[in-house]
Amino acid sequence: MKGKLAFVAGAGVGYLLGTRAGRQQFEKIKTWASDTWHDPRVQGYVQEAEQAATDFAKTQGGALKDKAVSTAKATFSSTGSEDTSATWEPTDGPLVDADDANPDTPRH
Incomplete structure (x- = not known):
């Protein structure tokens, strides 16, 4: 199934880039995508997402860095022990997911 999907996708890209009609369609799609990206409503969502990522x-x-460091130390330590479990406690408070970090954002 993957092979058929790859073939169809390749044929579509070849049509878009290889024929004059395909090239015109490609230019239309490119213009539409550019117009959509520069739409103030879309940019508002982009800025909200950037702010949410920054806040998160x-x-x-700090907590993610500490967990990565402790996991790396536990994984690469050469103690010869079979037990690779590491106890980790967040130092800056509990770790939350993106929905918890943005409680006012409507969920889809």
Whole structure:
């Protein structure tokens, strides 16, 4: 099934880029995508997503770094022990997911 899907996708891209009609259609799609991206409503969503990511990184960055360091130390330590479990407690408070970090954002 993957092979058929790849073939169809390749044929579609070849049509878009290889024929004059396909090239015109490609230009229409490219113009539509550019217009959509530069739409103020879309940019508003982009800015909200960037702000949410920044806020999440600020609140959870330290905890994520600490977990990565402790996991790496536990994984690469050469103690010869079979037990690779590491106890980890967040230092900056509990780790939350993106929905918890943005309680006012409507969920889809």
